[in-house]
Amino acid sequence: MAELNTTLFPPIAPLRHGMLAVDDLHTIYWEEVGNPNGIPVLFLHGGPGAGLSPAHRRFFDPLHYRVILFDQRGAGKSAPLGECRNNTTPLLIGDIERLRTLFGIEQWLVFGGSWGSTLALAYGQAHPERCLGFVLRGIFLCTRREIDFFLNGAEWFHPDVYDEFIASIPPDERGDLLAAYHRRIMSTDPEVYWPAVRAWSRFEGRRVFLLPQPEEPPSDSLDLGVGRLESHYMANLGFFAENQLLDNVHRIAHLPAVIVQGRYDVICPPVSAWRLHQAWSGSVMKMIPDAGHGAMETGITRALVTATEQFRKQRHFG
Numbered sequence: 001m002a003e004l005n006t007t008l009f010p011p012i013a014p015l016r017h018g019m020l021a022v023d024d025l026h027t028i029y030w031e032e033v034g035n036p037n038g039i040p041v042l043f044l045h046g047g048p049g050a051g052l053s054p055a056h057r058r059f060f061d062p063l064h065y066r067v068i069l070f071d072q073r074g075a076g077k078s079a080p081l082g083e084c085r086n087n088t089t090p091l092l093i094g095d096i097e098r099l100r101t102l103f104g105i106e107q108w109l110v111f112g113g114s115w116g117s118t119l120a121l122a123y124g125q126a127h128p129e130r131c132l133g134f135v136l137r138g139i140f141l142c143t144r145r146e147i148d149f150f151l152n153g154a155e156w157f158h159p160d161v162y163d164e165f166i167a168s169i170p171p172d173e174r175g176d177l178l179a180a181y182h183r184r185i186m187s188t189d190p191e192v193y194w195p196a197v198r199a200w201s202r203f204e205g206r207r208v209f210l211l212p213q214p215e216e217p218p219s220d221s222l223d224l225g226v227g228r229l230e231s232h233y234m235a236n237l238g239f240f241a242e243n244q245l246l247d248n249v250h251r252i253a254h255l256p257a258v259i260v261q262g263r264y265d266v267i268c269p270p271v272s273a274w275r276l277h278q279a280w281s282g283s284v285m286k287m288i289p290d291a292g293h294g295a296m297e298t299g300i301t302r303a304l305v306t307a308t309e310q311f312r313k314q315r316h317f318g
Helices: 054-059 091-101 117-127 144-157 159-166 171-183 190-205 220-234 269-281 299-313
Strands: 016-021 027-034 039-044 065-070 107-112 131-137 259-262 284-288
Touching: 016 107, 027 054, 039 054, 039 091, 039 117, 039 299, 054 065, 054 299, 065 091, 091 117, 107 117, 107 220, 107 299, 117 131, 131 299, 144 159, 144 171, 159 171, 159 269, 171 190, 171 220, 190 220, 190 259, 259 299, 269 284, 284 299
Parallel strands: 039 065, 039 107, 107 131, 131 259, 259 284
Antiparallel strands: 016 027, 027 065
């Protein structure tokens, strides 16, 4: 497949964008990019709460794909920012179906990384008839073990980052860091929740890439979205039964899928991707030997773009 493009496509502006009221509280931001007559693809961002980036549009050949992207409830340009009321996985799945109907799409390729992979699997299992296939990265199945690793596993690989994260939590609360942070993040007092959401966001952000990257300046929208929504979804186990996403793989096992995973991902460790691949006999596994969690790490970017190019040419992955 040497003829396939393996780098990001050039920056591109949306064909159109807008806001969609999905209930009395939430309004979500959406974008349409590329060829209106191209292969429909749904892009699902991570977090939850991280929102969209212009770079997310660039995994797809705009001459051949019609890309629908949106900020999930409480994230990015959606409003209210950081709102956890009326914010559950089943409601996000309902929002995706509203968007599909809005754009008159019968079926689409589903592309998601990190929490986006979680939501992609949940959506696909709820509506397999609407899916053409899946491009998944940095698999997160939202199990208790994964959540515990996200919070406490950092001590093994990034002890300096971990010690900074727990420094503001009294010793008698450190036995349940999720509960301790969730209480502070959900406080109505800005002097309590702002330090907590910034600490949470930095704790994650410093571990995304295999090699350290220059730290971005604090972003109120990113920190509030990620801090509130990640702690909210983790505290509720993603609104899943334990192992639900693995147990229900049979609902989408007939569809093509590629799983792209960084070998040294310490946010979403490779064991989850491996278990998903084992449960999904037709899936293609791409373990990237020199990458962590970030979609913009060279090997991961190359694998994701290769996957979208393969799908547009072949309708499957190889």
